[in-house]
Amino acid sequence: MSKRFGAMQRKVVLAALPLCMLATAECAAAGNGAVATRFAVLAAQTGGAIGVSPEQRLRDEMRLLLLEMIESGAFGQTPPEQISLSIDAPRERLASLGILVDSSAGSAALDGLHVLGTTPGSTAARIGLRAGDTLLSINRVSLANLGDGDGGVAKAALVLRDEVARSSDGATLDFEVKRNGTRSTISGVLAGTWIPALHLRVGDGVQLASSDAASGVADAAGCGRISIFDVAPRQRQLHAATLISIDGRRSPFDGQTSFRVSAGRHVLTVGERIDSRYLGFNDRLRNSDNGERYKTLTVEVAPDTTYSLAAQINQDKRNVWRDGAFWDPVIWHETTEPCR
Template identity: 55%
Template sequence: MIIQTNCLRRYASLVGSLALIVASTAHGATSADLVGQVAPLAKATQQGMVPSADERLREELKVLLLDMIESGAFGSPSPANIDLAIDAPRQRISSLGVLVDSSGSEAARNGLRVLGTTPGGSAQRMGLQSGDLITAVNGSGLSGLGESEAGMAQAAVILREKVDGAGNDPLRFDVVRNGKAMVVSGVVASTWIPAVHLRLGDGFAVASADNRVAGSAEAQDGCGRVSIFDVAPRQQSLHAATLISIDGRRSPFGGQTSFRLSAGTHVLTVAERIESRYLPFNDRLRNSNTSEPYKTLTIHVAANTTYLLAAKLNQDRRNEWRDGAYWEPVIWKETSESCTP
């Protein structure tokens, strides 16, 4: 495992950046078409003509997006119905540059074994070497921690969290090298990437005045959006949520994180996706709560407004798994954004 923070979010940010790309794929562009568009860029590079950052991003996004569509990453909807909105704050990308054996609890019984370091990277500059056994980071022990839910060593999860949260503060590693205990320390190199506000597709109208539940308010002119893209701040006990239905209607939601709604009142059916490490009970108890697996939230959608949906962890009731009292769906942020395609 290479310890590098936020790589998944960075990957998602790349995927969702340009509506231009969606237009080409949604109107019948094939793999050959896109490869044909990328080839001139590669040729220009070979001839010493350096492409601009904008050109590089556009071409790389075309290839990445095509690969994701063909691999089924967006689920069953056709490319014309893919709707993805990505909003992410400015963020720090930190890279320790160390490869450790995170294959399971047995491999990390006594700590994390260093398999290699990136030449010139932070780990190498600090003095970490292949063969070192990292037993603690900033005073947190890494031995005997077992496996994470993903089946990897929990020690590697702790190491990643420490790197993510280090900022400009130094990291201290307790290391065993050739049977001798020692300490290495240093600051992890990091880079700031700008805030992201990207749109993929023209949007998919999943709810309108024609499919309201009984008792809903009359529709207003215009439309707004509900987004489940996960940028909710954990320090505010806000976590990812999944949209199950809108006004009682289940649509092919696979691959969507943004949903266009007519202005007016709508009823959302929501499921929580709170990470297990934030909960005091295990997933067996969590999943046994079949009587109330989902919760509803009624919202009044204003025209040209995007509503960010999340699952709020109720800290004062976080142990109450039986009735799902530990969480509730909330709109945690509203932003002004045009809804028209």
Template identity: 30%
Template sequence: MNKFQVLTLSGALALGLMGSGASFAQEQEARDHARAAAVAAAKAEGKAESVTLEEPTRSYFDWGAILNPDGRVMSVRSDSVAQEMGIEVGDHILKIDDQVLAEQSLQDLVSYLETLEHDHSFTVTVQRNGQKKTLSGRVKATVIPGWRLEVDVAQTVIDKADEASCGRVSVFVTPPQARDLYPAYFVRIDDDNVLTRRPIVKLSPGKHTVEIHELIDDPWVRRSRSINHPKSIEIDVEADTTYYLAARFVRDKRLSTVNEEYWEPVVWREVEQECESN
């Protein structure tokens, strides 16, 4: 996958977040696109410790008419600016504002349209049934917000162990959704904030309180982001053991979103794995 494909994937993140009232499903879709872009960026950059992709804010204007090379209108999209102006199939475009088609290529004329800013007024002169008509319109541009995606390739582990021996807690592995288990991310461990981009944490043997936040994307779940809080689970960490955490979807309580009874943090897998503290 090349960088152009990565940018295309990442662009979906900006589109997914355009509306301030974006639903959780849209946010989750944006996360999925961002995750795919992050994986692609990491592969593209090889051994780089971090990768940054970004694009500035931009806009484009699609006025809704398709023209053949000589400027004749082939089709007009419903509810488009072209339709609102009164452009009809069969019209022959003569000029847009003071840009005369006979003096330039159709591509140059279309490029001029695309550079017009939002809410800018413009005119189109057409020939229809042997008569010239001048039609007026106003630009309705689509704005794509700027975005920045930082991918931390090298550092996936936080070492919070105080002793030579240690165990791990992890949200790195995607749990099986067939068992109603969904991804999560760390929020806090033993009253210490954790960077959410670190999916593995080394801990000293003993009891630890781990807070995670759910990333359940089941269509049955309808919750407000304002009341969506992390939950804690206590784990008695043993040396050389990795504990994989997930958010378990409690399907029979899927409508209990106010009290957040629809999910609970769980350890879904334990694996014996050598662990050495730095």
């Protein structure tokens, strides 16, 4: 996946704030110094749209997001009629916290994470967290004075995200909270939420991954899809992957997250995009000549099936970078859906 698309993903998080309402700690931690301001502006815009259906709000937000992507050069010089961007995500149960914290910088979280708001009906709201609270710890893991993390955000927000991600649905969360100068412990059960499958296609262009489909006609045996859209659960040691080639063919993968292939056997060449904080060595060793940058995975594609691809950390080898021993490509989810 290119750096360009990584930037697109960050913009999706910001532009979709009125929709996701920062339903997970990860969503909260993904912000930057402008998150609080951006949230307030979007909340005001959303508040002025009372009576507008969720479907129309989604269309409006998508138009704004596409405009931002085009103006930022996300699609390069590709003519509009040739743009093809497909995003697919399987139905998934998420462990959501539903809290907005000030993650603008480590200096904003010297005494802990400051709560800016909670989503109505969320786990955070249900267990009694509220705007104005300062989170000092979660499950006895400190959230105070941790400095800056990746991307300049407060490391405490990343720790909060990871602790929630590691907690299974129904697990108890214990927060040490300072409210109005008084410390107390607030506990509650983490409640999961089912997120429906996502199928989003932008543009009229059609990009087909294999030579079988190069003419625009699917194989007589049918077709399926390979998806690298990153919704893999971190608590299962599953992380983002990059698709390098399908059956030895590269093109045109930039910005694409779903690839249509004919039914049958396909050999995928895969790279890992595991966040370095999950590994026991630095990026210099990871990218050394002794590392195995790409691995192959053979997939038997059934008709009308989408296969979600991820990079899985081998926990017993997470400190071994030589020959890429720390990871393997895996298909972690299969979804039955029409392919045409």
